[in-house]
Amino acid sequence: MSQPTRRTFLKKLGILTIGFSLPVSAAEDLPGSLKKTPAINAWLEVLADGKVRVFTGKIELGQGIRTAIAQMAAEELDLPMHHVEVVMADTERSPNETYTAGSASIENSAIAVRYAAAAAREKFIQLAAQQFQTKPERLKLKQGYVECRNQRKSFSELLEGKQITEAVKMPVALKPKGSYQLVGKSIHRPEIEKMVRAEAWYVQDIRLPGMIHARVARPPSYGSRLESIDEKAFRKQFPDLKKLVIQGSFVGITGPDEFEVTQAQQWLQEHIRWSAGKALPAGKDLVGYLKSMAGKGESVVQRGTISPNATWKARYVKPYLMHGSIGPSCAVAWYQNEKLQIWTHSQGVYPLREALHKLLSLPPERIHVQGVAGSGCYGHNGADDVAAESALLAMALPGTPVRLQWSREDEHAWEPYGSAMIFEAEARLDPEGRIQDWTLELWSDTHSTRPGGNPENLLPAQYLEKPFLPEKSLEVNGGMTRNSEPYYAIPNLQITAHRFNGPLRVSALRSLGGYGNVFAIESFMDELAEKACKDPFEFRLMHLKDERARATLLKLKELLKNEPKNPSEGIGIAFARYKNTAAYCAIAARVQVIQSSVRVLKMWAVVDAGEIINLDGIKNQTEGGLIQSASWTIREQVRFDHQQPITRDWYSYPIFRMSEIPEVEVHVLDRPEEKPLGAGEAVQGPAAAALANAYYQASNRRVRELPLLLNSYQEQIKPEK
Amino acid sequence: MxxxxxxxxxxxxxxxxxxxxxxxxxxxxxxxxxxxxxxxxxxxxxxxxxxxxxxxxxxxxxxxxxxxxxxxxxxxxxISSGDRLHPLQQAFIDEQAAQCGYCLNGMLMSAVSVLQETPEADDQTIREGLERVLCRCGTQARFLRAIKRVIR
CATH class of the missing domain: 3.10.20.30 (Beta-grasp domain)
Structure with missing residues (x-):
């Protein structure tokens, strides 16, 4: 799976960037990631065989971005899909687009590729017009050639084997949308065939000559330090193992036989003496505890004046949730000839390289980080941590490729979770049932501790002899306030946020604070609709001015028109516009509640993500978002005792299994003239509220604290309050 | 040893x-x-x-x-014979039944097993046969559609 490196690429790019003479304003006018990387050949190369190679700094996570980007390039260049090759995140080949996150890959990367391809098309036409001595209007692009009656030259011939090193300059003429052959259609993702054929695709499938396996011995709690380890006894037990790497409290074990390495890991966990870390607040009222630790409130939005007589108040709680990748994090690292190469499923190869540079004191140009597919991550899971750990082990074993595979327990217990959140809402209605005042006060930990070039957010860095320790801050940031402002017309509004440093390690989980905020807002909207004696659709529409938002809700209403009312069942709805600036999403859920059991029977989604790039891609992401959010909302909660998280496997942290999967129906509104928007996260929040609202309709019980269903196992060992 | x-x-x-x-x-x-x-x-x-x-x-x-x-x-x-895919593999491609695809092996192998035993399996039988396999992307609705496509 190793690809030939092109060291010259970065160099070339560096020279181009330095010699680049566009005025700043021109670069600022460029769309998406072209602002930072304007050179056409940073995004697109013409190959000798007539194909085109496209570069993106984003990585394929199962969200289908590889295909969407290929579609946009193929469309502008009139190429068939299989003539476009896509190279993804790689510090020696791709542009630096930092993280694949926030549903921003379409808006930044795919747009950059679209404009770079359109600019390349202009260049091909211009060159062909000169070389054929004809007018540009007479030229046509076909299958990698520019044609004019009986003359034709391939892209590569036109460039005489060179690449287009110029910058994209606006305006660039894009292909008219009406003539699209690929964009907007459902295009198959070619990697699915590789997956069903069991071809090597994931970082877990990398096998290098002489590669050895590795595991890390974990302490009993976050703050524990290594006290003693009986290396003699260990050697006696495992004479064949290659190397035990001990650096401060970081303990890694490597060897040629993976099974033996796992046994050694187990032995080490049982025999190492660790200091006790700081106790976790088990058995305490978590809500009271988190609020007591929080900083003073910071105003997020303040509009008008809130009068003291609220019509209704409610408090909502979202627990800690885990990413729960099915394949635990994995990385391969190889230090040879003073150069470190890492294969990783990290969402940000460049920020990881920067963090590793500081962690290992190795110059960045001697670290090559190559993105490879992993198991779906849904945010910042153990990917960066395992890469850093593999790097430490590889540096200790020069010349030997090291494959580090986290165990299920490593991933469940050590990944950075999505933070718990608390919301207190108040509102006042006028006599017509319109919301006059709205107050929301929220408490949350941060929603991003990605390395971002800083080693302290890499797990092993915290355990070294001279540890890098993350700074604790009580500053409110954007992740926690995402979607905290309702997308409704409300005259008097006051949103306040408090940050706490909670007991568990946390970072970015799909939609960040958007999931909790929309759950709270849309549950509260349902409660207010009832107070106002209005239908939930009508109540929302009364407060919505944006026509696209209204159209999304009205389409959902139409879908539910003939839905029957069944005993013990209820239908709930919710709406949000992701980040209040991205995709619109309206959700309905039908649930059945019998005594304490709840079943999700069906979920509907209507999505407006602007211009559609890959229709099936949006549908797939939305269907998946519905099911994942239903699992989070109904079942999930990370729990801990005084030492550590106790949800360490799929029994203690159950997620939806096949018998629980609802029917899903997704409608995508086509807006060809609008900007294309990412759709990967829009569903998470409204799906949660739709389920809670449906549960209320079915049972008359309003659940304000998630998860909706605590299964019997959780009930039994739930810490006492 | x-x-x-x-x-x-x-x-x-x-x-x-x-x-x-x-x-x-x-x-x-x-x-x-x-x-x-x-x-x-x-x-x-x-x-x-x-x-x-x-x-x-x-x-x-x-x-x-x-x-x-x-x-x-x-x-x-x-399960495929050379280049010729098993009908379930083909159905997974046709339905684009994957996101990250990490669970596909479990889903496909379980589905092969279910259909060998019950070629005309109904929804409940398929779900039971796939109950042991977890998917985190939420692609299960597509897996069910793909398997039913083979039964049809």
């Missing part, structure tokens, strides 16, 4: 020298370099490592290789 044993995988018998307690999954992935069965939990809880043992879907992450030495082992690599 290495022993020599013979293992029949996808119709071919391999002679291997290894610790007989090694879980089958590690042997398939590391000694035989197969990608189909995947490591997910090592606890028989998620089904990512599913293989067919004498035609029935079973997790391979805990079972010792010594225990299965007399059984026919089939992995995802073994």
């Amino acid at each position: 290495k022993t020599t044993l013979h293992l029949k995988v996808n119709g071919t018998t391999h002679t291997l020298s290894l610790n007989p307690a090694t879980p089958l999954l590690y042997v398939l992935r590391n000694d035989l370099q197969l990608n189909g069965p995947r490591f997910g939990c090592g606890l028989q809880q998620c089904g990512a490592c599913m293989v067919l043992l004498d035609g029935k879907a079973q997790p391979s992450c805990m079972i010792a290789v010594d225990v299965v030495k007399n059984q026919e082992i089939t992995t995802l690599e073994g």
Whole structure:
């Protein structure tokens, strides 16, 4: 799976960037990631065989971005899909687009590729017009050639084997949308065939000559330090193992036989003496505890004046949730000839390289980080941590490729979770049932501790002899306030946020604070609709001015028109516009509640993500978002005792299994003239509220604290309050 | 403590020298370099490592290789005949039934097992057959559609 490196690429790019003479304003006018990387050949190369190679700094996570980007390039260049090759995140080949996150890959990367391809098309036409001595209007692009009656030259011939090193300059003429052959259609993702054929695709499938396996011995709690380890006894037990790497409290074990390495890991966990870390607040009222630790409130939005007589108040709680990748994090690292190469499923190869540079004191140009597919991550899971750990082990074993595979327990217990959140809402209605005042006060930990070039957010860095320790801050940031402002017309509004440093390690989980905020807002909207004696659709529409938002809700209403009312069942709805600036999403859920059991029977989604790039891609992401959010909302909660998280496997942290999967129906509104928007996260929040609202309709019980269903196992060992 | 044993995988018998307690999954992935069965939990809880043992879907992450030495082992690599895909593999492509795809092995191998036993399986039978396999992307609705496409 190793690809030939092109060291010259970065160099070339560096020279181009330095010699680049566009005025700043021109670069600022460029769309998406072209602002930072304007050179056409940073995004697109013409190959000798007539194909085109496209570069993106984003990585394929199962969200289908590889295909969407290929579609946009193929469309502008009139190429068939299989003539476009896509190279993804790689510090020696791709542009630096930092993280694949926030549903921003379409808006930044795919747009950059679209404009770079359109600019390349202009260049091909211009060159062909000169070389054929004809007018540009007479030229046509076909299958990698520019044609004019009986003359034709391939892209590569036109460039005489060179690449287009110029910058994209606006305006660039894009292909008219009406003539699209690929964009907007459902295009198959070619990697699915590789997956069903069991071809090597994931970082877990990398096998290098002489590669050895590795595991890390974990302490009993976050703050524990290594006290003693009986290396003699260990050697006696495992004479064949290659190397035990001990650096401060970081303990890694490597060897040629993976099974033996796992046994050694187990032995080490049982025999190492660790200091006790700081106790976790088990058995305490978590809500009271988190609020007591929080900083003073910071105003997020303040509009008008809130009068003291609220019509209704409610408090909502979202627990800690885990990413729960099915394949635990994995990385391969190889230090040879003073150069470190890492294969990783990290969402940000460049920020990881920067963090590793500081962690290992190795110059960045001697670290090559190559993105490879992993198991779906849904945010910042153990990917960066395992890469850093593999790097430490590889540096200790020069010349030997090291494959580090986290165990299920490593991933469940050590990944950075999505933070718990608390919301207190108040509102006042006028006599017509319109919301006059709205107050929301929220408490949350941060929603991003990605390395971002800083080693302290890499797990092993915290355990070294001279540890890098993350700074604790009580500053409110954007992740926690995402979607905290309702997308409704409300005259008097006051949103306040408090940050706490909670007991568990946390970072970015799909939609960040958007999931909790929309759950709270849309549950509260349902409660207010009832107070106002209005239908939930009508109540929302009364407060919505944006026509696209209204159209999304009205389409959902139409879908539910003939839905029957069944005993013990209820239908709930919710709406949000992701980040209040991205995709619109309206959700309905039908649930059945019998005594304490709840079943999700069906979920509907209507999505407006602007211009559609890959229709099936949006549908797939939305269907998946519905099911994942239903699992989070109904079942999930990370729990801990005084030492550590106790949800360490799929029994203690159950997620939806096949018998629980609802029917899903997704409608995508086509807006060809609008900007294309990412759709990967829009569903998470409204799906949660739709389920809670449906549960209320079915049972008359309003659940304000998630998860909706605590299964019997959780009930039994739930810490006492 | 290495022993020599013979293992029949996808119709071919391999002679291997290894610790007989090694879980089958590690042997398939590391000694035989197969990608189909995947490591997910090592606890028989998620089904990512599913293989067919004498035609029935079973997790391979805990079972010792010594225990299965007399059984026919089939992995995802073994269900197609050369370039010709198994109808379920084709149906998964046709329905674009994957996001990250990490669970596909478990879903496909379980589906093969279900349809071998019950060619006209109904929704509930399919779900029961796939109950041991976890998917985190939420692609289950597509898996069900793909399997039903084969039954139709």
